[in-house]
Amino acid sequence: GITVIAFIGSVFSPYYRWSRRHGDGDPLNHCSVNVALYGDTRGWAMTERGRGALQRERDWLAIGPSSLAWDGDALTIRLDEVTAPLPSRLRGTVRVHPTPLLDYTVALDDRGHHRWSPIGASARIEVALDRPDLSWTGRGYFDSNSGDAPLEDDFTSWTWSRAAIGDGTAILYDVLRRDGSTLGVSILTDRDGGVQDIEQPNLASLPRTLWRLPRMTRADRGYRPSVLRRLEDAPFYSRSVLSTQLLGHQTTAVHESLSLDRFVTPWTQFCLPFRMPRALMRARAAPTVRIDR
DSSP, X not given: OEEEEEEESOTTOHHHHHHHHTTOOOGGGSEEEEEEEOSXXXXXXXXXXXXXXXXXXXXXXXXXXXXXXXXXXXXXXXXXXXXXXXXXXXXXXXXXXXXXXXXXXXXXXXXXXEEEEEEEEEEEEEEEEEETTEEEEEEEEEXXXXXXXXXHHHEEEEEEEXXXXXXXXXXXXXXXXXXXXXXXXXXXXXXXXXXXXXXXXXXXXXXXOTTOOOEEEEESTTOOOEEXXXXXXXXXXXXXXXXXXXXXXXXXXXXXXXXXXXXXXXXXXXXXXXXXXXXXXXXXXXXXXXXXX
């Protein structure tokens, strides 16, 4: 499996948080392409770069040597990153074909400072990596988050999960806001681009992570979800694969838990640069982005 996240204003960056607290906080000066590779061959890359490494237009984005381009039907991601903490090259192409595109956006807070859009709740992906030498096709997911304030200012924690249900996709999002209020989103998307609100499944606890991070999810009444595979286990964040049941369907789900109270602790901030190095020298101009139509 693979996860790719392009950040403009890297929300989990210790450098960005430090610059905001000291009166600067230019999001264009804190950009990165995060790549997480799972399987027999694992890899993690998240090098933060300054505004000199950023180029963007309406249908493409380049951060350092990596780029993302939209051709109207698919998102082509060209990766050229170095892993951390042990350096190795992570290079290749990922193509994401959303089927279909969704027109759906949720404000995660009452003031509308934070927004989430599941652009392609169901997608076909094609992965072709040169370094390491890996390729496969499979089922994927494509979404977008945008915001006008630091996450830790407005949220305490959240959990999110996505699961295939027949020809559709169920997405569950539970948010605990800093003011103590909550938001629960439970939707089912279909192959024609429809989005239907569904009754929230029951809360179900999950085992704590190796870092003792508490976790929960939602599932059909009487069903106890289990963790099939641990993908990421950090002091403030986890990503896992679950066995669960939703709307009467036995399925697997990708699940994420985030604690922003954990994120802001001095210990976490001290550790983050080992996984999120910042490029020290001014980057060369970003590459020319090709969009095949």
